[in-house]
Amino acid sequence: MIVCKFGGTSLCDASQIKKVSSILNSDSRRSIVIVSAPGKRDKTDTKVTDMLYNCHSLAQRAIPFLKQFDEITFRFTSIAKELGVHTDKIEEALNDIAFHIEQGVTADYVASRGEFLNALLISEFLGWELLDAAQLIVINEDGSIDENTYHTIAMAIDPDKKYVFPGFYGSTKEGEIKTFSRGGSDITGSIVARSVGAELYENWTDVSGIFMADPRIISDAKVIDSISYREVRELAAVGFNVFHEEAIAPVRQASIPIRVKNTNRPEDQGTVIVPSRDASQNPLAGVTVKTGYCRLSVEKLMLFKQNGIRERLENTLHTMGVFPELSAFNIDSIIWFFPSSQVANGLLESIASLLNKEFALDDAVCETGFALAAVVGEGFGKNIKKISHVYTALQQHSIHVVFSSFGISKTAGIFVVSESQAHDTVKVLYEDLLR
Ligand code: ASP
Numbered sequence: 396m397i398v399c400k401f402g403g404t405s406l407c408d409a410s411q412i413k414k415v416s417s418i419l420n421s422d423s424r425r426s427i428v429i430v431s432a433p434g435k436r437d438k439t440d441t442k443v444t445d446m447l448y449n450c451h452s453l454a455q456r457a458i459p460f461l462k463q464f465d466e467i468t469f470r471f472t473s474i475a476k477e478l479g480v481h482t483d484k485i486e487e488a489l490n491d492i493a494f495h496i497e498q499g500v501t502a503d504y505v506a507s508r509g510e511f512l513n514a515l516l517i518s519e520f521l522g523w524e525l526l527d528a529a530q531l532i533v534i535n536e537d538g539s540i541d542e543n544t545y546h547t548i549a550m551a552i553d554p555d556k557k558y559v560f561p562g563f564y565g566s567t568k569e570g571e572i573k574t575f576s577r578g579g580s581d582i583t584g585s586i587v588a589r590s591v592g593a594e595l596y597e598n599w600t601d602v603s604g605i606f607m608a609d610p611r612i613i614s615d616a617k618v619i620d621s622i623s624y625r626e627v628r629e630l631a632a633v634g635f636n637v638f639h640e641e642a643i644a645p646v647r648q649a650s651i652p653i654r655v656k657n658t659n660r661p662e663d664q665g666t667v668i669v670p671s672r673d674a675s676q677n678p679l680a681g682v683t684v685k686t687g688y689c690r691l692s693v694e695k696l697m698l699f700k701q702n703g704i705r706e707r708l709e710n711t712l713h714t715m716g717v718f719p720e721l722s723a724f725n726i727d728s729i730i731w732f733f734p735s736s737q738v739a740n741g742l743l744e745s746i747a748s749l750l751n752k753e754f755a756l757d758d759a760v761c762e763t764g765f766a767l768a769a770v771v772g773e774g775f776g777k778n779i780k781k782i783s784h785v786y787t788a789l790q791q792h793s794i795h796v797v798f799s800s801f802g803i804s805k806t807a808g809i810f811v812v813s814e815s816q817a818h819d820t821v822k823v824l825y826e827d828l829l830r
Contacts, residue, residue: 396554397424398593400562400584403434403442404601405658406513409477416521418599418661427552427591429562429584430517432509433470443467443509444563444577451505454496464493471512480519488512504572507564510580514561523557532565532586534573540586540645541568548590560587581639585653589645596646596653598638603657604666605630605637607681608825612818616825619666619680626680626771627668629807632720633769634685638668672773678781679772682824684817688765689735689743690797691719693750694728694758704754705729711753715746721767721800721809730798732811735763765797766817768810770824776801776808781828785810788827794820 401415419425432443446467453460468489475482492508511527518525531548533541544565552558562580567573575582581598588596602610604618605627624647631640637655646653647670656665691712698704705724712719712731716738719731735743747759775781782801785808789796794816801808812820 396426396591396593397422397595397597398427398429398584398588398591399425399597399599400429400580401431401599401658402580402601403431403444405434405599406430406432406517407434407436407440409474411658412474412478412517412520414658414661415517415599418658419521421661424594425597426554426557427560427587427593428517428521428523428558429560429580429587430510430513431562431580432513433474443470443513444506446470447505447509448502450496451500451502454499460496461493464489464496471516475516475519478516478520480516484519485512485516488515501571503564503574506574507561507572510561510563514559518559521557521559523559526551526558526560528561528564528583529566529570529572532583533568534565534575536567538575540565544586545590545645548587549592552591554591575641576639578636578639579641581642582645585642585645588651588653589649592649593651596651598653598655599658600637600655601657601659602637602655603660603663604655605635605668605681607679607829608821609635609683612684612821613825617829618663620664620677621667621669621672622680623669623672623773623806625671625804625806626773629769629771629804630681630683633683633767633807633809635681635683643668674773677772678774678778679770679828681772682768682770682821682829684766684768684812684821685734686766686814686817687735688720688732688767688811688814689738689761689763690730690732690765690811691717691746691750691761692728692730692759693747693754693756695754695756696727698727698729699724708750708754711750712746715742715749717746721798721811723798723800732765732767732798764814765811766814766820768812768817768820768824769807770810770828771807773806776803776805782808784828785824788823789820792819792823794823 450460472482562583564574606616608616610616650670653668719733721732747761751759798811
């Protein structure tokens with residue numbers, strides 16, 4: 396059995412849904428499809444999920460929202476009409492949703508309706524059975540999946556039938572609808588794939604797989620043929636967002652491979668994500684960079700003689716909303732890197748003085764303008780030859796590495812550079828290591 400998930404751009408209008416239908420019907424093993432809400436049809440368009448959030452927000456402020464809601468109604472009914480699907484059930488569901496918004500339901504409930512309506516529409520079009528995620532997926536308070544979910548889904552599925560399953564949401568133990576974070580239909584696909592012990596989880600999107608570098612920086616970046624779960628996680632941690640980072644866990648536990656494919660070019664191989672891969676031929680998977688980081692450094696003589704000082708400093712940072720993504724320490728100093736977006740404007744300047752005051756430090760400095768570059772590949776983090784190659788290549792192009800970290804993960808090396816050199820860093824590393 397193959398479980399397929401199609402993203403919002405793959406389902407944004409009737410002609411895209413027809414492509415999806417022919418992909419599904421071209422392989423009889425494709426018997427369960429997870430759908431997102433209709434996404435953007437072009438750059439200026441708005442995703443249905445965002446339109447729904449907007450209606451909820453208007454209703455919360457007692458501002459009329461029916462004009463905005465009518466646009467959602469129009470979007471679904473015109474897709475249905477173009478596909479020759481009866482609109483009665485969809486219109487009935489839309490009326491019910493508008494009524495519930497008026498009554499003040501939660502944002503999660505409202506946002507989840509994009510996936511629900513699309514699943515309803517697509518199940519009518521394909522003639523496949525509709526399953527409702529709200530009845531089957533239980534999401535715990537901390538966002539994790541209740542273990543019974545896998546069994547419940549497995550029990551609901553007859554292997555001889557075909558199903559449409561809405562992505563992005565489930566419900567709490569109390570039965571209230573709860574969504575995943577944005578882009579979370581990938582997680583639903585992964586949960587369903589694991590529940591039924593799928594041979595493959597296909598993740599259909601609008602690009603032909605995972606690229607070795609961001610194509611906005613390297614226009615002819617190659618697509619990765621095969622990549623391990625761990626490599627995808629490392630790439631996602633530093634800005635790659637082809638696949639939702641939380642979607643790896645369910646399939647990883649069952650060692651189910653994921654294939655990322657392009658709905659608009661189904662003949663392309665795409666990228667397969669596997670439990671582990673033989674990296675002897677291609678030791679590196681990709682390079683990536685994320686800008687917008689701050690560096691906070693503190694110094695105090697005999698710092699580490701004070702028991703628990705590091706924990707107390709980090710707790711103080713947490714109360715300011717700072718959750719560092721990279722840090723290092725030695726006898727008298729600690730350094731942290733964190734995204735500046737974590738801190739409200741104005742507070743950034745005061746972090747250092749606040750810490751200074753509270754901990755009587757010798758020095759505390761908070762600077763902006765850094766970028767984290769990651770070189771990802773099985774074994775890279777311990778491959779001294781490759782690591783020194785990175786330094787040499789960057790140095791030859793006058794790119795100064797202000798901090799680096801390797802050896803923590805076997806799979807990645809992190810190089811902190813100035814934000815102004817972020818793109819050049821990717822270009823140099825791609826040309827030197829991956830071309
Ligand atoms: N529709 C949701 C979003 O826009 C979830 C998804 O597409 O995966 O984030």
